[in-house]
Amino acid sequence: MKRSYIREILDCINEDTISFAGGLPSSNNFPLKEIQEASKEVLKNEEALQYMSSRGLLALREQIALWYTKHLGFKTKASEILITTGSQQAFDMIGKTCIKEEVIVQEPSYIGALNAYKLLGLKLKGFKNISSLKNVLKQNNALYLMSTLQNPNTTSYNQKQKDECLLHLKESKSLLIEDDAYMFLRFDGKINIPISSFYEKSFHLGSFSKIIAPGLRVGWIRANESLLDKVIIVKEALDLHTSSLSQHIISSYLENNDIFAHLEKTKKDYKNKMEFMAFCLNKYIPSFHFNKPDGGMFIYGSFEQDSYLIAKKALEKNIAIVPASVFYYDNRQSKEARFNFSNANIQEIEKGIKIIASLL
Amino acid sequence: MKRSYIREILDCINEDTISFAGGLPSSNNFPLKEIQEASKEVLKNEEALQYMSSRGLLALREQIALWYTKHLGFKTKASEILITTGSQQAFDMIGKTCIKEEVIVQEPSYIGALNAYKLLGLKLKGFKNISSLKNVLKQNNALYLMSTLQNPNTTSYNQKQKDECLLHLKESKSLLIEDDAYMFLRFDGKINIPISSFYEKSFHLGSFSKIIAPGLRVGWIRANESLLDKVIIVKEALDLHTSSLSQHIISSYLENNDIFAHLEKTKKDYKNKMEFMAFCLNKYIPSFHFNKPDGGMFIYGSFEQDSYLIAKKALEKNIAIVPASVFYYDNRQSKEARFNFSNANIQEIEKGIKIIASLL
Numbered sequence: 001m002k003r004s005y006i007r008e009i010l011d012c013i014n015e016d017t018i019s020f021a022g023g024l025p026s027s028n029n030f031p032l033k034e035i036q037e038a039s040k041e042v043l044k045n046e047e048a049l050q051y052m053s054s055r056g057l058l059a060l061r062e063q064i065a066l067w068y069t070k071h072l073g074f075k076t077k078a079s080e081i082l083i084t085t086g087s088q089q090a091f092d093m094i095g096k097t098c099i100k101e102e103v104i105v106q107e108p109s110y111i112g113a114l115n116a117y118k119l120l121g122l123k124l125k126g127f128k129n130i131s132s133l134k135n136v137l138k139q140n141n142a143l144y145l146m147s148t149l150q151n152p153n154t155t156s157y158n159q160k161q162k163d164e165c166l167l168h169l170k171e172s173k174s175l176l177i178e179d180d181a182y183m184f185l186r187f188d189g190k191i192n193i194p195i196s197s198f199y200e201k202s203f204h205l206g207s208f209s210k211i212i213a214p215g216l217r218v219g220w221i222r223a224n225e226s227l228l229d230k231v232i233i234v235k236e237a238l239d240l241h242t243s244s245l246s247q248h249i250i251s252s253y254l255e256n257n258d259i260f261a262h263l264e265k266t267k268k269d270y271k272n273k274m275e276f277m278a279f280c281l282n283k284y285i286p287s288f289h290f291n292k293p294d295g296g297m298f299i300y301g302s303f304e305q306d307s308y309l310i311a312k313k314a315l316e317k318n319i320a321i322v323p324a325s326v327f328y329y330d331n332r333q334s335k336e337a338r339f340n341f342s343n344a345n346i347q348e349i350e351k352g353i354k355i356i357a358s359l360l
Numbered sequence: 361m362k363r364s365y366i367r368e369i370l371d372c373i374n375e376d377t378i379s380f381a382g383g384l385p386s387s388n389n390f391p392l393k394e395i396q397e398a399s400k401e402v403l404k405n406e407e408a409l410q411y412m413s414s415r416g417l418l419a420l421r422e423q424i425a426l427w428y429t430k431h432l433g434f435k436t437k438a439s440e441i442l443i444t445t446g447s448q449q450a451f452d453m454i455g456k457t458c459i460k461e462e463v464i465v466q467e468p469s470y471i472g473a474l475n476a477y478k479l480l481g482l483k484l485k486g487f488k489n490i491s492s493l494k495n496v497l498k499q500n501n502a503l504y505l506m507s508t509l510q511n512p513n514t515t516s517y518n519q520k521q522k523d524e525c526l527l528h529l530k531e532s533k534s535l536l537i538e539d540d541a542y543m544f545l546r547f548d549g550k551i552n553i554p555i556s557s558f559y560e561k562s563f564h565l566g567s568f569s570k571i572i573a574p575g576l577r578v579g580w581i582r583a584n585e586s587l588l589d590k591v592i593i594v595k596e597a598l599d600l601h602t603s604s605l606s607q608h609i610i611s612s613y614l615e616n617n618d619i620f621a622h623l624e625k626t627k628k629d630y631k632n633k634m635e636f637m638a639f640c641l642n643k644y645i646p647s648f649h650f651n652k653p654d655g656g657m658f659i660y661g662s663f664e665q666d667s668y669l670i671a672k673k674a675l676e677k678n679i680a681i682v683p684a685s686v687f688y689y690d691n692r693q694s695k696e697a698r699f700n701f702s703n704a705n706i707q708e709i710e711k712g713i714k715i716i717a718s719l720l
Contacts, residue, residue: 027406036403043396046387049573085445085577085599092598096479115597119456213409215604217445237475238452239445243603244575 013320018352021320023151023210023297024343026273029266030213034257035249041256042248052244054236056083056220060251064206064220072183074197074204074222082228082235085242087181087207087219091116091144093238094177094203094221097230099142103177104133106144108327108336110151113144113179124329130161133168141174148192149182152327152338153300154293156186162195169199176202181219184211184263186295187271200224203231208250210297211263216246270297270342277341277349284357288337297342300324305360307337313359319352373680378712381680383511383570383657384703386633389626390573394617395609401616402608412604414596416443416580420611424566424580432543434557434564434582442588442595445602447541447567447579451476451504453598454537454563454581457590459502463537464493466504468687468696470511473504473539484689490521493528501534508552509542512687512698513660514653516546522555529559536562541579544571544623546655547631560584563591568610570657571623576606630657630702637701637709644717648697657702660684665720667697673719679712 013019042048055061061078068076084090091113095103103117107126117124127133137143145165147157157165169176178196183206186192196202207219221231235241253259277299278292290301303310307323314321324336344352373379402408415421421438428436444450451473455463463477467486477484487493497503505525507517517525529536538556543566546552556562567579581591595601613619637659638652650661663670667683674681684696704712 022411024411027410030406030409032403032406032409035409036400039399039403040396043392043399046390046392047575049390049392049395049575050387051382051384051569051574085603088597089599112597112600119594119597209411214411215407215409217599217601217603234479237448237472237479238598239449239577240472241577243445243577243606245609246603246605249605 017318017320018344018348019320020339020341020344020352021322022343023340025210025214025297026266026269026342029269031253031257031262034253034262035213038249038252038256042245042252048245048248050244052241052247054232054241056081056242057244057247057251060247060254061220063251063254064222068222071191072197073193076222079225080222080228082221082223082232083242083247084219084221084235085239086209086214086217087179087205088112088116089238090203090205090219090221091177092120093231093234095120095122096234098175098203098227100140102138103142103144104136104174105329106146106150107329108152108324109144109329110146110179111326114327114329117144126329130157130164133165137168137172137174139172139174141172142177143169143174144177144179146179146182147195148180149185149294149296151182151296152298152322152324154291154296154298156192156294157195165195166198169195169201173201177205178202179205181205181207181210182296184260185267185270185297187267188294189264189267196222201227203227211259212250212253216243216250218242218246218250267295270295273341273346273349274299276346277339277353280350280353281339284353285360287360297340299339299341300336302335303337303360305335306333307335308333310356310359311337314356317355317359319355321356377678377680378704378708379680380699380701380704380712381682382703383700385570385574385657386626386629386702389629391613391617391622394613394622395573398609398612398616402605402612408605408608410604412601412607414592414601416441416602417604417607417611420607420614421580423611423614424582428582431551432557433553436582439585440582440588442581442583442592443602443607444579444581444595445599446569446574446577447539447565448472448476449598450563450565450579450581451537452480453591453594455480455482456594458535458563458587460500462498463502463504464496464534465689466506466510467689468512468684469504469689470506470539471686474687474689477504486689490517490524493525497528497532497534499532499534501532502537503529503534504537504539506539506542507555508540509545509654509656511542511656512658512682512684514651514656514658516552516654517555525555526558529555529561533561537565538562539565541565541567541570542656544620545627545630545657547627548654549624549627556582561587563587571619572610572613576603576610578602578606578610627655630655633701633706633709634659636706637699637713640710640713641699644713645720647720657700659699659701660696662696663720665695666693667695668693670716670719671697674716677715677719679715681716
């Protein structure tokens with residue numbers, strides 16, 4: 001197995017690199033003051049530094065459960081939430097315990113999930129559209145997907161597509177792993193109802209990385225108790241539990257702040273950056289075809305040449321983008337590429353895209 | 361696979377339970393003020409909340425490498441250190457990448473390591489004494505051990521035993537996984553030289569859980585670069601990287617404080633508690649045979665009856681101890697048991713042991 005292209009880029013970028021590569025939220029948008037306060041508050045007590053239950057902090061699991069019930073129309077108890085060390089850990093844990101030999105993935109898919117499944121020796125098969133899902137989804141298969149603001153291609157399923165997906169799931173009695181890291185990042189403020197809320201045999205994955213801060217490494221799994229019970233055994237063997245301090249900080253932050261007000265500000269900034277990046281792409285690289293995303297942190301589109309070569313040449317000029325071949329389970333050649341717009345500033349966005357344009 | 365007995369106990373203990381079960385450091389000994397300061401310092405900068413390299417924070421890896429060179433006589437570069445989400449994660453990562461099918465373990469062994477290996481489907485074989493190691497260690501085997509203050513049995517190998525172990529390793533060209541979570545916790549302040557420092561094909565594992573605070577979930581692996589390169593691929597797929605905030609806090613703490621002075625205080629407290637627990641055991645349960653440990657957080661010894669039954673009865677009376685069968689790779693019946701003395705206070709120690717005595 002090779003190292004992740006994105007992680008390798010993160011290793012080799014330096015202060016001169018303009019990175020459109022990683023899924024880095026903008027540091028400027030972290031609720032830094034509020035986290036400083038939360039940290040001060042929770043560190044009054046030694047509990048934030050002690051071992052804790054593998055399931056995670058009860059107060060935090062209750063807060064997350066309430067989100068489901070209130071915002072997603074998806075009635076949930078704290079006992080149906082398991083805290084993970086980032087969403088990334090969920091792929092490994094679920095793959096280990098609940099996927100037998102094969103997992104069906106979107107084309108393209110999130111590279112972190114693909115890597116986790118590959119590492120477990122699972123066989124991957126892809127599908128492009130929901131309508132082609134019935135051709136690959138066998139009885140008791142596992143299906144991994146993102147139904148909202150998919151990473152990398154930024155699309156969301158509409159109700160008809162979700163209904164069709166649900167039909168195939170029910171017919172095949174397959175396990176659904178629904179990764180919803182971007183559920184709260186739609187520019188229009190709407191929250192899509194996940195497919196999981198209509199399907200019992202499902203894991204629904206969330207993350208604080210994109211809505212508070214990724215360096216805390218806190219995500220979660222929502223599933224019914226009998227499914228969660230299988231996963232928790234593995235959680236213990238992997239890292240005992242997720243950072244107590246991170247969990248206490250997030251819980252205190254959520255108790256004392258309105259995260260949705262914070263997200264409104266973040267999304268406004270992201271939308272501005274997205275619009276500017278779209279403007280620059282249209283102006284300097286008119287041959288790059290894309291649709292503007294409805295939210296999230298990426299623009300995804302297609303060059304007229306192999307994007308891997310373009311990405312390599314760009315990296316030599318200290319500009320990082322991600323060629324789509326790394327997002328395909330079979331690493332097929334592709335002209336598509338993903339541009340992150342949340343991390344760089346306006347000046348860097350224009351400069352970076354001009355340099356890429358000069359390489360074409 | 362069953363859940364870990366210890367983790368299940370942690371789940372079900374309540375505020376009335378006197379726990380001698382987990383390896384919980386005493387919360388009173390956490391350097392709380394210093395961590396408050398470190399947290400305040402590092403949270404001036406958004407970097408502590410952002411994604412980072414999978415290898416871990418360079419400054420922290422440099423600080424750890426310096427410890428090796430200075431205190432362990434084991435010349436080490438930052439590139440030979442990989443930060444892990446607790447030591448626990450190291451077992452999984454190394455097992456996945458570097459152990460083919462079998463791992464040789466001490467009898468008894470640390471339960472967290474056993475669980476991680478079992479979860480990977482690895483075959484386990486045990487050895488009691490170094491002299492019996494040659495009978496089980498095959499060519500290119502993997503050997504997992506703790507050479508200092510072994511958990512659970514608290515013994516340390518002397519130089520002769522280490523030399524013999526080294527001989528078997530060299531003859532069999534086996535991989536050594538040396539878990540040294542208690543290396544800085546000898547009451548006499550001496551630091552044992554690890555076997556790894558004389559053997560290239562080795563992973564040496566350390567942890568901040570017992571010397572700063574476990575809730576931060578930060579440990580490390582020390583190995584040569586070619587061995588580390590194999591492991592880092594897996595680290596990415598498991599959780600991308602360990603909490604940035606935890607790493608920054610520890611690094612800042614180490615820069616501004618003398619951790620060895622802190623440890624002197626902790627160990628003095630632990631030694632007092634150990635002496636008191638030993639006194640209580642001798643007074644109230646004279647049939648429990650044990651040697652006083654040279655450091656660490658446990659007293660290990662043997663009852664005259666099956667310890668699993670005693671532990672179960674004790675738990676009904678709200679006293680938690682760990683019966684040794686969980687520390688044996690084959691879960692054999694045992695009269696041995698582990699008592700943690702770092703977590704409970706003096707009054708609880710006496711009360712708990714009196715109650716256990718009343719059950720016998």
